[in-house]
Amino acid sequence: MKNAAELRELRTVLQQQAQNGRAKPRIIVGMGTCGIAAGAKDVFNAVVQEVESRRLDVVVAQTGCIGMCQREPLLDVELPGGPRVTYGNVAVKDVPRIIASHVLNGSIVEELAVAQFPAGELRAENVPSYDELDFYRKQRRLALANCGRIDPENIEEYIAAGGYEACVKALTEMTPEEVIAEVKRAGLRGRGGAGFPTGLKWELTRQTPSTKKYIICNADEGDPGAFMDRSLLEGDPHRVIEGMIIGAYAIGADEGYIYVRAEYPLAIKRLELALQQARERGFLGEDIFGSGFSFNLQIKKGAGAFVCGEETALMASIEGKRGMPRPKPPFPSQSGLWGKPTNINNVETFANVPELIRLGAAGFSSIGTQGSTGTKVFALTGKIANTGLVEVPMGLSLREVVYDIGGGVPGGGQLKAVQIGGPSGGCIPAELLDLPIDYESLRSVGAMMGSGGMVVMDQSTCMVDVARFFLRFTQHESCGKCTPCREGTKRMLEILDRICSGEGREGDLELLEELGHHIRDTSLCQLGGSAPNPVLSTLQYFRAEYEAHIKDKRCPANVCAGMGAPFAIDGQLCIGCGLCIRACPVGAVSGERRKPHSIDPEACILCGACAAKCPVHAIAQGA
Amino acid sequence: MIYLRSLGWRRVKTVEGVESMACMCGQDRENLQKYLQPLHQILSRYAGEERYLVPILQEAQEAYGYLPREVLREVARKLNISFSKVYGVATFYAQFHLQPRGRHVIKVCTGTACHVRGGGEVLKAFQKELGITPGQTTADLEFTLETVACIGACGLAPVIMVDEDTHGRVSPESVKGILDSYRKGTETEVAAG
Numbered sequence: 001m002k003n004a005a006e007l008r009e010l011r012t013v014l015q016q017q018a019q020n021g022r023a024k025p026r027i028i029v030g031m032g033t034c035g036i037a038a039g040a041k042d043v044f045n046a047v048v049q050e051v052e053s054r055r056l057d058v059v060v061a062q063t064g065c066i067g068m069c070q071r072e073p074l075l076d077v078e079l080p081g082g083p084r085v086t087y088g089n090v091a092v093k094d095v096p097r098i099i100a101s102h103v104l105n106g107s108i109v110e111e112l113a114v115a116q117f118p119a120g121e122l123r124a125e126n127v128p129s130y131d132e133l134d135f136y137r138k139q140r141r142l143a144l145a146n147c148g149r150i151d152p153e154n155i156e157e158y159i160a161a162g163g164y165e166a167c168v169k170a171l172t173e174m175t176p177e178e179v180i181a182e183v184k185r186a187g188l189r190g191r192g193g194a195g196f197p198t199g200l201k202w203e204l205t206r207q208t209p210s211t212k213k214y215i216i217c218n219a220d221e222g223d224p225g226a227f228m229d230r231s232l233l234e235g236d237p238h239r240v241i242e243g244m245i246i247g248a249y250a251i252g253a254d255e256g257y258i259y260v261r262a263e264y265p266l267a268i269k270r271l272e273l274a275l276q277q278a279r280e281r282g283f284l285g286e287d288i289f290g291s292g293f294s295f296n297l298q299i300k301k302g303a304g305a306f307v308c309g310e311e312t313a314l315m316a317s318i319e320g321k322r323g324m325p326r327p328k329p330p331f332p333s334q335s336g337l338w339g340k341p342t343n344i345n346n347v348e349t350f351a352n353v354p355e356l357i358r359l360g361a362a363g364f365s366s367i368g369t370q371g372s373t374g375t376k377v378f379a380l381t382g383k384i385a386n387t388g389l390v391e392v393p394m395g396l397s398l399r400e401v402v403y404d405i406g407g408g409v410p411g412g413g414q415l416k417a418v419q420i421g422g423p424s425g426g427c428i429p430a431e432l433l434d435l436p437i438d439y440e441s442l443r444s445v446g447a448m449m450g451s452g453g454m455v456v457m458d459q460s461t462c463m464v465d466v467a468r469f470f471l472r473f474t475q476h477e478s479c480g481k482c483t484p485c486r487e488g489t490k491r492m493l494e495i496l497d498r499i500c501s502g503e504g505r506e507g508d509l510e511l512l513e514e515l516g517h518h519i520r521d522t523s524l525c526q527l528g529g530s531a532p533n534p535v536l537s538t539l540q541y542f543r544a545e546y547e548a549h550i551k552d553k554r555c556p557a558n559v560c561a562g563m564g565a566p567f568a569i570d571g572q573l574c575i576g577c578g579l580c581i582r583a584c585p586v587g588a589v590s591g592e593r594r595k596p597h598s599i600d601p602e603a604c605i606l607c608g609a610c611a612a613k614c615p616v617h618a619i620a621q622g623a
Numbered sequence: 624m625i626y627l628r629s630l631g632w633r634r635v636k637t638v639e640g641v642e643s644m645a646c647m648c649g650q651d652r653e654n655l656q657k658y659l660q661p662l663h664q665i666l667s668r669y670a671g672e673e674r675y676l677v678p679i680l681q682e683a684q685e686a687y688g689y690l691p692r693e694v695l696r697e698v699a700r701k702l703n704i705s706f707s708k709v710y711g712v713a714t715f716y717a718q719f720h721l722q723p724r725g726r727h728v729i730k731v732c733t734g735t736a737c738h739v740r741g742g743g744e745v746l747k748a749f750q751k752e753l754g755i756t757p758g759q760t761t762a763d764l765e766f767t768l769e770t771v772a773c774i775g776a777c778g779l780a781p782v783i784m785v786d787e788d789t790h791g792r793v794s795p796e797s798v799k800g801i802l803d804s805y806r807k808g809t810e811t812e813v814a815a816g
Contacts, residue, residue, distance in 0.1 A: 069778020
């Protein structure tokens, strides 16, 4: 690849080829980790087998995650000139039917069809298009534009979709300073958590004089409940690579690393393949597009330490040391990897860069709000009807995301809170659902954007238990270097354990707050600095629940076991089936068959196993 | 393990109660060299610099199943860094294990989404079925049970991983079937010698 003209020529050829390729029917299976976990591999094999046994002349391909986790495994069928129809919850047994009916006879299996991408005017009847689905209507997909549409293992599909165009433009038509100015004007902010302006970060690294600079992509996605980085790397790895090339050009780095979690084997595999293809095509290597700019990129596998998501810890890990953070300054832009100026951005940030250059600063900043431009990807999970990966313009309200896109709480349950930002974030109560999603609004209510995990909780979730869950996580992942984080989170966890087991004391809540504020203000890095957030935010909005645990020895959501009065059996309701006798781990239940049983209150350990097993709901605490 | 036993090595309990490898035959030196051969092959692919410590340990663990003390010592010697530094890195990262592990490693996700959707019950079912707690390995060295903070397939919670396969929407009832599917697939272990 020598210059822009050559790329455009190649794209035209590829698009033409794709058009011709569509002369054959295509069957495409969604093969992200989610899809595979739901059985996509079996579906894929069944397709291959069916195609072979019927000797069909069709293209069988794979794609990444389109975000509808709820409907996995997904299978698309596209007939020449026809719309691309997506089937959801496809089982192996459905494959012959879909092939016989749709591929061979052109009649869509309507009861399995979920959505379609119409081909121009041509669309299937009785199947909604993606734009018409509630799940997609309010989304705006920039970073995820190709995810679930192209084959991530084929660079040609990325190029045909306009890939590497922004990279050519930046390297051949713009100076590094112009690229930085464009990113600054567009207002792009870091998508990994804190929301630091990306253009400013690049400028600081550019301005530090040095003959050697590094650029790093932080793909150490460790927040429980977040999987956008994995989906991006699995579904569209070239977009991230392209963003990194542009970033490296802007700051003047000739070497880069992608630091990926080892728990993401498929993402690593696809990235390796993508890097190799990019090298072969000359997007990476020496003198790219004849611009005189050279850039090499390699993968570093993480070894399982959450704290390595912190930039100084991440660099220590690449250097082969224990991944522990160090004080800043000096900032990585001054002294980073091996003491050289280094720029670190998150996967989603880099994935936004090609789109930013393509749309231009004005186009990009017209999306979102004034202070938070563009879009944000969220992983929507928990007690919600449509779990999945969604990308929305900044400034959309939480209510729109949870109800309009997510479909609300399934089974008519009542929403209690939305947890945003993982272990660094906070729980936002139902009454604040109209809050617009942007960096400042979230911070103002004690949460943070974080990497974009969004877990919906209903009435059956105990907020004290949730706070304890996150604190246990950060406590476990604390690297131990600074005292506030190492000791402070431990003390907070002890208090929460005490409260959850019914031994909370007067003054515990004040103590939690005091400890929380100290840890937040004095920790070395943001792992400790944000660790108290889940506790502080639940204390702020759900204090009554904490008080019920402490004063009434009662868990309002019935989650925390081992609290309150012993269990007892209602003799009127008991049918004497004996299930509770077998369920009790301490033999506290006794009784003759078909006669009402009873529980020895002295022996009962309050575990609730009997109540959970009772078919007629005759067992309750203190009944 | 068969591989190690065939060379005259077996697991012993040291004073601290930590299992380690000790040679039970007379030909210490020769056996040690043979034992370290896979490691030397790995080391030959890297320049002897500290920056390669993590990838070397990752590959060594893949070859040995865990990181025996002798391997850590040899890595320290070849990279010309102190044993304590290697030990420090090996114990810092959750991925590294200093004790033998089962042939199949089960990771039960205890992340937020799985927690909310009943991942705890799934973990209990594995504990009951295997008779071990997280962090332990079955006596036949078949399964190791672990918990993981998040696999990143939250949309399919509760999720587990067996080796590199991800299983979604797992219920306590489906646990036995999953285990059986791995029990059946017994590939023969080659004893080197």
